Amino acid sequence: MRIGLRLTHVMRMEVSDESLARAAADGDRQAFALLVGRVYGRVYGYAVKLTGSRTEAEDLAQDICAALPAKLQSYRGEAKLTTWLYRITVNAARDRFRRHSTHTRAADGWGDWELARRAEISETAERIDWLMEAMKRLTVDLRETLALVLDGVTHAEAAQILEVSEGTVSWRISEAKKKLKAMQEAEA
Numbered sequence: 293m294r295i296g297l298r299l300t301h302v303m304r305m306e307v308s309d310e311s312l313a314r315a316a317a318d319g320d321r322q323a324f325a326l327l328v329g330r331v332y333g334r335v336y337g338y339a340v341k342l343t344g345s346r347t348e349a350e351d352l353a354q355d356i357c358a359a360l361p362a363k364l365q366s367y368r369g370e371a372k373l374t375t376w377l378y379r380i381t382v383n384a385a386r387d388r389f390r391r392h393s394t395h396t397r398a399a400d401g402w403g404d405w406e407l408a409r410r411a412e413i414s415e416t417a418e419r420i421d422w423l424m425e426a427m428k429r430l431t432v433d434l435r436e437t438l439a440l441v442l443d444g445v446t447h448a449e450a451a452q453i454l455e456v457s458e459g460t461v462s463w464r465i466s467e468a469k470k471k472l473k474a475m476q477e478a479e480a
Contacts, residue, residue, distance in 0.1 A: 309373040317364040324364075328357050334374060335381055342385040356384055426475050430468055437464035 309330060315323035335356055339349035367376055427435050440450040451458040
């Protein structure tokens with residue numbers, strides 16, 4: 293007898309959870325729907341006790357019910373269905389706790405690292421902004437020379453570009469550093 297074909301009759305009769313589980317495992321959707329309707333409250337209630345959170349318990353119970361069609365294939369009927377479901381709920385809760393714990397440990401370290409990284413980026417941006425503003429107060433020859441060197445151009449290359457001696461480039465860089473340091477000290 294297919295349980296799905298006689299759902300009206302099933303609702304009137306007292307069919308065991310185990311019989312519904314076997315029928316659902318064989319693909320009977322109506323038996324599965326009836327089974328979930330019967331066991332969801334117990335799974336959810338147990339999940340609340342395990343997690344201490346109604347929201348977590350709801351997520352856990354829904355995950356278990358979503359995985360139930362595949363899991364029913366492994367149900368052998370050696371224990372009551374509710375006992376088997378409690379074991380699945382315990383395992384699912386443990387898996388969730390492990391994932392959450394692993395994620396929390398990983399996030400803790402990354403959170404500190406991310407805060408430090410953002411602080412460093414912010415500090416660097418502030419220094420660059422200050423330098424750009426301060427360079428505007430330098431003479432044109434000092435600003436041109438410093439900009440080239442800051443872009444990674446060697447003193448020899450800067451000398452060639454600016455058509456001055458390498459010694460002049462070195463002197464301009466030294467002068468620019470002195471003036472920038474004086475500006476910085478004056479602002480402090």
